[in-house]
Amino acid sequence: MTSTVKSAMSSTPVTITAAELQLLRNAAKERDALKGKLRVVTVERDLLLERLKAFQRKLFGATSEVRGSQQKDLFLNEAETLAPTAATLPAQEEEGTPEIEVAGHKRKKRGRKPLDPALPRVPMRHELPESERVCQHDGQALVEIGVEISEQLDIIPQQVRVIQHQRVKYACPCCDGSIKVTPAPARIIPKGLLTESALAWCITSKYQDALPLYRQAALLHRFGGDLSRSTLAASVVRVGEAVQPIINLMRDHLLDDDLVHGDETTVQVLKKPGKLAQTKSYLWAQMNGSGPPVRLFAYSPTRSTKHAAELYAGIKPGTVLMTDGYDSYDKVAHANRRIHLGCWAHARRYMIEAEEALPKEQRGGEHPITQFIALIAKLFAVEARTREMKPEQRQQIRAEQSRPVLDEIEAMLLQHLHTVLPRSKFGEALHYFHNQWPKLVRYVENGAWPISNNVIENSIRPFTVGRRNWLFCDTVAGANASANLYSIIETCKANGVDTYRYLVALFKALPLAKTADDYEALLPWNLKTSAV
Secondary structure, three states: OEEEEEOOOOOOEEEEEHHHHHHHHHHHHHHHHHHHHHHHHHHHHHHHHHHHHHHHHHHHOOOOOOOOOOOOOHHHHHHHHOOOOOOOOOOOOEOOOOEEEEOOEEEEOOOOOOOOOOOOOOOOOOOOOHHHOEOOOOOOEOOOOOOOOOEOOOOOOOOOOOOOOOOOEEEOOOOOOOEEEOOOOOOOOOOOOOOHHHHHHHHHHHHOOOOOHHHHHHHHHHOOOOOOHHHHHHHHHHHHHHOHHHHHHHHHHHHOOOEEEEEEEEEEEEEEOOEOOOOEEEEEEEEEOOOOOOEEEEEEOOOOHHHHHHHOOOOOOOOEEEOOOOHHHHHHHHHHOOEEEOOHHHHHHHHHHHHHOOOHHHOOOOOHHHHHHHHHHHHHHHHHHOOOOOHHHHHHHHHHHHHHHHHHHHHHHHHHOOOOOOOOHHHHHHHHHHHHHHHHOHHHHOOOOOOOOHHHHHHHHHHHHHHHHHOOEEEHHHHHHHHHHHHHHHHHHHOOOOHHHHHHHHHHHHHHOOOHHHHHOOOOOOOOOOOO
16 A cells, blocks of 8 residues: 655655655654653753752741842951941940030930949049149149049950868767768758859850850860860750759640740751661740740750640630641641630741752742742731730731732632642642631731731740751750750740849759749749849
8 A cells, every 4th residue: 555645845746655754753752742742851850950949048048038138248348348437347335425416405416335333343434644633734632523434345265163162060068979961051962063144154055146166165274174075964954854843834824824926946966766876856946925035955866756746735615726737736736725826937938949950040030939028028028017005906907918929829819820840849838828818818817916927936046056066966855855855955045134134043943842832933024133
């Protein structure tokens, strides 16, 4: 069998056999199959390039999600940016703040912040030599009529000293049958080497100032305190265990609140039973939304739902839970029948990552990702304007201004959800929105509910900063102790309590506490601290 076709190059008919026709058809099918494979390979290549760019940004890019080009590059331009100007000249001696007469009132001249009046003052008197206390006109001796005062800030380095406890012994002068020794004072670490002040300094330096223990040991060595890092570490662990009653009370207060925030971050623990040193462990964070601020951290070797359920066991009925999109929180909220809020900051972060994965020429303008980010910015702008308002007023403004924006975001979400590759960054962002949508829009129902979980992320940040310095925990006991001490440090900061003074007072009073009321009086917002 033969077929007659016209050549593409000539109008002259060309005769081909059935076998040749079949070969042409097979070639066409192979070509179509190769085109399909090429499309798949191209898509996979684009996805891999997108993920490569995301990993590169995590390694080398800025972590800030701030949009715009107004930020200064202080790393490269620090000298130019911070060059001395009339407002940034080196601080001068404090000579009092002159007053300017203005009609109707007196106004103090603007200048640098005066030195804290609560700081101790050490007067240093400067006098003229006797030979210069003579009048140049008539030769009479000059008399003192006052002083001109200027102030400088002085810093005394760490003073290391030894407290020598002398326990007096008593005996009967008439017989050898009665000998008494003054008992040793109660200590947070029985027979501990470090005083309460030394322990407070060590813990504040590590957990608030992110100074690792080996650096503390080197610093103390320069001032005569020859202590090893292992000695400091053992003391920190003992104190972290001793404050557990305070942590338990803080947890009771937190779980009794109307609003609880939850989040978690990773931590590396070297010596874990049955696990390699490289495996990740987790530090869970919790905070309340009203009443005396409570910030709690808890260590867990896993990120399991079981541990999450233990942390939130006993949460008060009616409590609202604000978290990110991690599944364990959904299960905790469902099991306890709690209202669960989604975090718009996390949702926005997915869109930011999707925008950064785009080629530069596609960013901005009318691209859907940019439109999503702009709409989310409107939601946060409403929150910024209503930050100081009462919940009732905020709820009304949310209903008027935020709900229309949410409707617009939802319409865009449904429009693009099934038109974008699910494995792309934009697709991941859209599916996160879709899965979290009921929780994301729920905050507008109550003016007291937050739009995001940013406040607890800010509480975690000191831990993540410290983690860059000390890198890991050695043991599980050390991780638990660190979680307890971070809880106390961050709760003190949230309540405006001086951390060092509180710890000194707590370590002195804790060994004497016996009843629940005694421990309640030692909470950061209850304990009265004095100058140390």
